Amino acid sequence: MTGTPYTAAPSMLLVTLVYLIAVLSVPIQQPATLIWLAAYPVVASEITGIGFGRVFLRSLLILPLIIFIGIFNPFLDKETAFFMGNIPVSKGWVSFISIILRGLLSFQAVILLVSNTGFINLFNSMRRIGFPKVLTTQLLLTYRYITLVAEEAIIMKRARIARGYGRSRYSLKDWGRFVGLLLIRSSNRAASVHRAMKARGFSGTLPLGSPMRWTASAWIWLTAWIVIILILRFIDFPYFVSHLLPLNI
Amino acid sequence: MSHHYIKFSNVSYTYPDATKALDDVSLMISHGERVALLGLNGSGKSTLLLQMNGLLLPSSGEVNVGDVPVTEKTASIVRRTVGMVFQNPDDMLFMPTVYDDVAFGPRNMQLPENEVARRVENSLSAVGLENQAGKASFQLSGGQRRCAAVASVLSMEPDILVLDEPSANLDPLARRNLLRILSSFTHTIVLATHDFELAKKLCPRSILLEEGKVIADGETEKVIEIFENKIL
Numbered sequence: 074m075t076g077t078p079y080t081a082a083p084s085m086l087l088v089t090l091v092y093l094i095a096v097l098s099v100p101i102q103q104p105a106t107l108i109w110l111a112a113y114p115v116v117a118s119e120i121t122g123i124g125f126g127r128v129f130l131r132s133l134l135i136l137p138l139i140i141f142i143g144i145f146n147p148f149l150d151k152e153t154a155f156f157m158g159n160i161p162v163s164k165g166w167v168s169f170i171s172i173i174l175r176g177l178l179s180f181q182a183v184i185l186l187v188s189n190t191g192f193i194n195l196f197n198s199m200r201r202i203g204f205p206k207v208l209t210t211q212l213l214l215t216y217r218y219i220t221l222v223a224e225e226a227i228i229m230k231r232a233r234i235a236r237g238y239g240r241s242r243y244s245l246k247d248w249g250r251f252v253g254l255l256l257i258r259s260s261n262r263a264a265s266v267h268r269a270m271k272a273r274g275f276s277g278t279l280p281l282g283s284p285m286r287w288t289a290s291a292w293i294w295l296t297a298w299i300v301i302i303l304i305l306r307f308i309d310f311p312y313f314v315s316h317l318l319p320l321n322i
Numbered sequence: 323m324s325h326h327y328i329k330f331s332n333v334s335y336t337y338p339d340a341t342k343a344l345d346d347v348s349l350m351i352s353h354g355e356r357v358a359l360l361g362l363n364g365s366g367k368s369t370l371l372l373q374m375n376g377l378l379l380p381s382s383g384e385v386n387v388g389d390v391p392v393t394e395k396t397a398s399i400v401r402r403t404v405g406m407v408f409q410n411p412d413d414m415l416f417m418p419t420v421y422d423d424v425a426f427g428p429r430n431m432q433l434p435e436n437e438v439a440r441r442v443e444n445s446l447s448a449v450g451l452e453n454q455a456g457k458a459s460f461q462l463s464g465g466q467r468r469c470a471a472v473a474s475v476l477s478m479e480p481d482i483l484v485l486d487e488p489s490a491n492l493d494p495l496a497r498r499n500l501l502r503i504l505s506s507f508t509h510t511i512v513l514a515t516h517d518f519e520l521a522k523k524l525c526p527r528s529i530l531l532e533e534g535k536v537i538a539d540g541e542t543e544k545v546i547e548i549f550e551n552k553i554l
């Protein structure tokens with residue numbers, strides 16, 4: 074288990090949900106608001122000791138996918154949004170930037186959540202917050218299955234290296250065999266795990282984990298971030314700065 | 323609780339791929355007995371144990387635990403009586419912490435959380451893992467994982483304890499520890515093992531399997547002698 078104590082999981086989950094709604098509801102032609110909202114992943118990852126650098130690097134993994142989703146916008150929407158100096162910037166580019174930012178920020182918030190709470194605490198919190206049992210049990214079992222496939226893959230890889238005498242190239246046919254075997258092994262393992270669960274009375278839904286007490290710090294985390302996120306989302310800072318403060322820029 | 327006997331009547335079991343793993347097995351284990359199941363690899367020990375709590379059901383014949391015939395319908399009741407420790411402890415540990423793994427059974431039994439806590443603490447201290455409750459099971463050593471797996475079954479307070487090769491991978495100290503835990507268990511114990519010493523120390527009675535058949539059943543010393551003569 075990494076990061077914050079068990080008790081913090083539900084409050085982190087709620088903050089993440091609010092954050093995702095805030096990010097995804099920002100109008101597509103208003104990327105500036107998204108930049109303000111970046112405060113959450115940056116500050117929260119520093120407070121919890123994970124470090125924004127790591128979160129940011131890991132979030133780049135999803136970049137190809139969101140670029141793929143957004144890349145057609147600049148070609149489809151050529152209407153001018155504003156001028157940068159005297160170069161016209163089309164609405165298509167603005168929405169492209171918006172999509173990239175949204176994707177990165179949402180993914181960063183999720184990375185932050187998972188690295189702070191761990192998958193299984195996360196599912197427990199979902200249950201406690203009221204997600205349906207069926208859904209969380211499915212998610213947890215899927216997660217367990219994926220880790221199991223990974224374990225089997227590691228075992229097979231070790232076995233291959235141990236007897237491969239440095240051989241590193243295998244034909245497509247061999248790879249096909251490895252993958253087939255991996256699937257068989259994983260489903261056998263999954264059957265034994267399921268058996269072991271049934272032997273201890275498992276009947277379809279996982280019992281809740283240790284009861285989680287809401288600590289004062291969890292409440293503070295929850296309320297403080299929700300207030301901050303709402304402010305960042307709904308207050309138009311450029312307007313605020315230039316009109317409400319007595320500054321002459 | 324003398325009704326917690328285990329009775330096999332002409333039990334045969336064939337795996338879906340047509341491997342005949344049990345062949346007309348009949349036996350009776352009374353309450354409070356400690357029985358070792360011996361036999362070569364593939365002789366059918368694990369298959370036989372899995373019949374004891376309905377994880378596999380006989381292809382023909384009948385298994386009774388107490389007065390209850392083991393069927394699809396009664397399996398969940400039988401599993402409250404028969405606690406099973408599997409050959410591979412990793413199959414049994416999947417919750418975020420050791421504590422939650424040991425609590426898994428009692429919570430499935432819908433016990434109140436303070437009773438769950440009491441049982442988890444007792445079982446963890448019985449296996450000497452009371453200080454590891456907050457760890458994830460993958461952070462334990464192989465031997466500690468087996469102890470955690472044993473604790474996860476002890477917490478269900480079963481009347482019959484079934485163990486599949488419990489002493490595999492244990493260092494001498496952990497093995498002695500396991501022996502101590504099992505000796506203090508007052509109810510029925512059935513264990514499959516290749517560890518003759520463990521069988522001799524713990525179980526007055528042994529059953530020898532060969533290709534799915536019971537070929538000897540009696541005093542452990544004698545059964546081991548028969549087994550050794552067979553191998554040589």
Ligand SMILES: Nc1ncnc2c1ncn2[C@@H]1O[C@H](COP(=O)(O)OP(=O)(O)OP(=O)(O)O)[C@@H](O)[C@H]1O
Binds near residue numbers: 337341342361362
């Ligand atoms: N899932 C399965 N599908 C098909 N055949 C199986 C399966 N599991 C076991 N068998 C076969 O059934 C027979 C008995 O296996 P079992 O696992 O009960 O042996 P065992 O006595 O526990 O052996 P070991 O000492 O190696 O654990 C063997 O021939 C084995 O190949």
Ligand SMILES: [Mg+2]
Binds near residue numbers: 367368409486
């Ligand atoms: Mg076996």
